[in-house]
Amino acid sequence: MHAALLRYLAVVLAVGLCLVAWGGLVAEQAEEEEAPATYVGQKKCKMCHSDIFAAWEKTVHAHAIDSLDDEAKANKMCLSCHTTGYGEEGGFVDLESTPQMVNVQCEACHGAGSNYWNASVMKDRELAISKGLIIPPGPEVCVKCHNERSPEFTGFDYEEYVASPEGIHMIEKETGEEAQEEKKEKGK
Numbered sequence: 001m002h003a004a005l006l007r008y009l010a011v012v013l014a015v016g017l018c019l020v021a022w023g024g025l026v027a028e029q030a031e032e033e034e035a036p037a038t039y040v041g042q043k044k045c046k047m048c049h050s051d052i053f054a055a056w057e058k059t060v061h062a063h064a065i066d067s068l069d070d071e072a073k074a075n076k077m078c079l080s081c082h083t084t085g086y087g088e089e090g091g092f093v094d095l096e097s098t099p100q101m102v103n104v105q106c107e108a109c110h111g112a113g114s115n116y117w118n119a120s121v122m123k124d125r126e127l128a129i130s131k132g133l134i135i136p137p138g139p140e141v142c143v144k145c146h147n148e149r150s151p152e153f154t155g156f157d158y159e160e161y162v163a164s165p166e167g168i169h170m171i172e173k174e175t176g177e178e179a180q181e182e183k184k185e186k187g188k
Helices: 002-034 042-046 049-057 061-067 074-082 106-110 125-130 159-164 177-187
Strands: none
Touching: 042 049, 042 106, 042 159
């Protein structure tokens, strides 16, 4: 009788441990799937995209905060377009606590990067897109800021803007399918 009770307790204990382990895995997986994207900042992007980062540094977006006077730097409406992730998790809060999030950085156009920024995700374009990467950003991204709410707004032509090296970093050679194929070939 004593041996039967011990076997019974061992089975109950084993089943209980399996359920606890399985529950932990399910919870961990659900946590990963449900984690909202947060902003990680331009330094994460620069690690792998130094050529595109260098092109971006020459744009007005890279110096957007500099176009604001002191009064505008305190205006929430201005800051929402001259910083990255304003009012969102990991994004710009103020010049003192989050100076690393000033200007119109990568994530302002490509989406908050915490779920896609690492190399294991970025090597798979479709996976990165499924995790929030916006590529290429279309006019709907641009007009969130380039609109009549801006005191400097004089109209916005997406096609003209994309073609301008002062406006955005994207150059067909850098981001197009040909470039992706070239990078794959160089990696072999």
